[in-house]
Amino acid sequence: MGISKENAMKLKWLWQDENKIEWIESFIKIVNKEGKKVPFILTQEQKTFVKGLEAENIVLKSRQLGLSVVSIALAIRQCIVYPNSCCLLVSHDQKSCNAVFDKLKQQFNSLPKWLKPDTIANNRQEIKMVNGSKITCVCAGNKELSRGDTLQFVHLSEFAFWKNPEKHLNSITQAIGTGATLIIESTANGVNLFHDLYFKSKNKENSFKPYFFNWIDGGSLFKEKYKEAVKKYKSINGKNLSENDLDEEEKELLKLGASMEQLTWRRMTISKTSLEQFHQEYPSTDTEAFIISGNSVFDNKKVSQALTNIKNNKIKYIDKKNIIDLPSLLKQEYGKSFFMWKLPKMGEKYYIGADLSEGVGQDFSVIEVLNSDGEQVAEFYNNKIKPYRMAEIIDAIGRYYNKALICVEKASGGHSTIARLRYEFKYMNMVKYKSYDEFNRMVWNVGFDTNSKTKSLIINDFIELFEKRLMVINSERLLQEMQVFVSDNGKMGAVSGSHDDTVMATALAIVAMKQKYHYKC
Structure with missing residues (x-):
């Protein structure tokens, strides 16, 4: 028997990618917490997730929000709407993998008979369909995660708990086809590759789209637990x-x-x-x-509170269209590497700290700007700009902020940057310190020499100002680095896999702020 024109139009509408939610809710059933099979009606969090999906996605979430369940439904849809699709669902351990395959079978078997493709195989945690599509469930650590297939849909569950995640992610991304969807999803598990990928995505340093789902907004799935509590x-x-x-x-x-x-x-x-x-x-x-508790240098409760304040007060950097006098060099970087929360005021003194790298894509070159009240007013970070060009940028920011007093760390790219600032750009308002030569003659040095002793001193000054609320931080990036800045066996720095460049640049800006003298430029 044929179908009506109206139903044909509805099916055509449901098959369009922008209507994934309606497709799932129309054709897939799940087993609810009472053990009853019911239509899969998505929660608001699940809808937000599905609507926003792009090619590469990374999801930090609270527990038990149903994102793995909706990912299974998306894989089933992919295989039916696009025959010859290959979908991969990877769990962090075998127990979870078994649970995912059980849910996959349940959802697949709930499809209407006229829609459900016949299967060639439905065992060994894999469903193969006569239309050429298949969905495979595997455990992270399996040597044959991608098995030579070209993948159209991939969901990596609890990625923060994987062993050798770099190796497996590299293998999977090489197998992903054009137009495919990759979802990395996890609860947190300390500072690791998942942490780095998530915050890099937030800072627009990689191609992933970040999602965060908290436990408060995801409360619709826990109503009965709340009543019991x-x-x-x-x-x-x-x-x-x-x-x-x-x-x-x-x-x-x-x-x-x-x-x-x-x-x-x-x-x-x-x-x-x-x-x-x-x-x-x-x-x-x-x-x-x-x-991170225990060996954190900064009070993480206060850091977390500062981050919450930024979110609640909707603190954002100044929109580029509201800035009329920014030098062309800084215009090119604004909104990408350079950000300002407050414009310079006539007659006000400003202080700059600069922690520089070699610009080879690893550590970041960072510039932090504080005003005389200790408020962070601007920030610059980039890991691909060479030291000679960083001198131009520091000069431009310094002169823009009323010829600010600049403190540059001498290590790495600092030496050449200091020399160029002094002798090519004639920038004189820079922090100096005294030392003695081999003849015990006093000499003045430009910049700041960081060693284990001086690092401890300037970081402790930073801690004091922050914890006594004598400074204001507007950058989420800086606060995130403060969370992973630890003391280990007497050494201070970021935990493995993280950065501390903004922390050090801010500490150097505080060094400048504590100086008594400004020099004429």
Whole structure:
């Protein structure tokens, strides 16, 4: 029997890529928490995720938000809408892999008979269809993750817990076809490749689109748990949790949209584990998920609060169209490597710290600008600009900010940058320090010489100003680096795989701010 013209038009509409959500909700069923098979109606978080998908995506999330389940549905749709598709679902361990394959079979078998392709194979954690498509579920660490296939849809689950993630990701990306979709998804697990990829995507340093889903907004899947927690709390304490009972962090969560039922559940969950564990598995902000305790140099609670303030107060750098007098050199970099939160004021003094690299794509060259009140007003970072050109940029920023007092770290690309600033650009307003030559004659040196002793001194000055609230930080990037800046066996620096260039540049700007003298340029 044929189909009506109306139904044919509806099917044509459903087959369009912009209608993925409607396709899933029309054809796929899932088993709900009561064990009943029901139409797969997506949550708001799942809809946001599906609507925003691009070629490469990275997802930091709270636990149990159903993103793996919707990824399975997307793989099934890919195989039906586009015959001869190859989809790969990778889990971090065998137990999870088995669970994913069970959900895949359940969703696939729920398809209407007229839509579901016949299968050639439906075992060994792989479904092969007569239309040439297949979906394979494997465990991370499997030597044959891609098995020579050209992949059209890939979902990598709990990537932060993988062993040898660089090796496997490289293998998978080489197998991905044109127009394919790659999803890296995980809860946090400390500072590792997943952490680096996520924050690089936020800073637009790689091609991934970042997503973050917190536990507060994802509460629709936990309503019954919240009700149970409220009952238990009341039975123990004789009353419900009230706003008067909340601590400072809970009050901030209330401002972020958490309900009293959610905060009750949070308290009960923390009582069984720890606050640090809750932050990792149920973060309210993306940076909170990666908080490192113990050997952190900066107070991570205060760093996290500063990041929350940036989000709540919607602090953003000045739009380029609102700046009329920016030098052409800085215009080229604005919004990419150079950012300003406050324009220079006539008569005000400014202080610049510069920590420079060789510009070979590894460490970053960073410039931080503070005003006389200790507020961060501008930031520049780039890891591909050579030292000779960094001298031009420092000169331009320094002169733009009222011939600011500049402190340049002498190591790496600093020596050549200092020389060019002094002798080619005639920039004289630079930090100097005294030393003695081999004849015990006092000499003045331009720049700052960082060693284990001086590094400890300038970082401790930074810690004091930040923790006493004597400075204002407007850069998320700087605060993120402060979170992973640790002391290990007496040495200070970023944890392995992370950067500390903005931290050091800010410490150098503070050195300049503490100087008594400004020199004429």
